[in-house]
Amino acid sequence: MSSAAPDRGPLGAALAWVQDRIGWEGIAHLAEKKQVPIHRYTIYYYLGGMALFLFLVQVATGILLLLYYRPSASEAFESVQYIMAEVPFGWLIRSIHSWGANIFVGVIVAHMLSVFFLRAYRAPREMTWITGALLLFLALGFGFSGYLLPWNTLAFFATKVGTDVPAQLPGLGPLLSRILRGGSDVTGATLSRFYGIHVAILPAITTVLLGAHVVLVQQKGMSVPLSVESKKYRTMKFVPDFLLRDAVGWLVAVGLLAALAAFFPWELGVKADPFSPAPAGIRPEWYFLSMFQGLKYLPAEIAGVPGEMVGVLFFGLVGAVLVLVPLLDRRASRGLPSPWWNRLAVLALIGALVLTILALRPPPGAAP
Amino acid sequence: METATTEYSRRRWLTFLLGTSLGATLVSFLYPVLRYLVPPETSEPSLSEVELDVKASDIAPNSGRIVPFSGKPVILFRTAAGELRALTATCTHLACTVQYRGDRSDIWCACHNGVYDTNGTNISGPPPRPLTRLDVAVRGEKIVIRRA
Structure with missing residues (x-):
């Protein structure tokens, strides 16, 4: 990483020339200085890097899919069919993108849970958590908008429901729903909009927030759990010791994605028909299942307020609490344990898990 | 200073x-x-009457199908007693499209398990409002749907 010596030949000289002009020393110094604490929870430090890697896999496969995909109601389904059936390795690229999206959400949820239970969000790392929580919502937005793009029946009705959810909010809700749909119904206009959201708007916002998130992690260094902080612990250099271990994980992830794509290619389903009924057994991607199931159990009215409005406001409240955890948990910032937050989180996790399992049961009496 | x-x-x-x-x-x-x-408000031709390309005899008793009615799905079905009826097919809960269930002679939304009776009244599950009834008439062989 040190600047090349003058006697390294023409290549070394060229490298030195470039390094002098881009101020390489600063970056090299940062990389040299970065340390990773070693303790019994060190393994959780790998989740952030894994999430970043899987995000880059999504970017790469997503760009490749753009070369064949056509965002219109009359061509979208056929173009994905073409990618899956005709384009050499098209099935691989699309299946990795779909599998990768699901595993990515799983990894960032695991990353968030480990940061939560280790209290890594406590002062001075509140902003890192807040940017991370917002990135989780962006990832869900990517999942939701990307789900519609193949224009199949499942996606069509999932989008009808999903874009009707904000319409339940009092005040600006219906307008928000119209903006999302590009009209009063889910049509080809919605597909165009979701395409723009998925490949331009969300990536732009994500780039900024992800940049901030990663810079903040460098600024403040790795957090050490409260239980370890007071003790003596060793550290390892990020470059190359930790980075090489990261790389092993990434290699395993690529292998897993390729195997999943090869053995379980992602289904395409049936082309969306706006004039067919929602099929029995319809359900969204796994990370929306708990919300989906919750909406089934809400009665039409709760204390005079429409049930689905109560549900949507509740989801909003949960989201807001999630973003603001570091500001609400004052004990953690003073270096004290906050067991009530653990209990609340475990309760929420059990609730989400039970609802998810209930949603996975076979559908009730389907139509003939 | x-x-x-x-x-x-x-x-x-x-x-x-x-x-x-x-x-x-x-x-x-x-x-x-x-x-x-x-998005701008679309000036869709808001028809009050549509003649369908469906014959009255195509719809067997205790069965139904979705037909377009000025850009929106409408469920056209024949009750077990043999009466032709039409209701808006957009579930009043979260906008999925409903279907006729022959085995229970009711109208069901697969998305969140909402159930309506053949008058369109919401009878179980999360739907907050009934489906809207439309008039059905048979003109010759063709079925005509009209806003009630």
């Missing part, structure tokens, strides 16, 4: 002018963008 005070208030006045100008400029940029995001 008097000069300094004048300088100071003059600076504040200039900062105020600069700030409001920048603010106004920003608003003039953002307003069209925000308006652009809201």
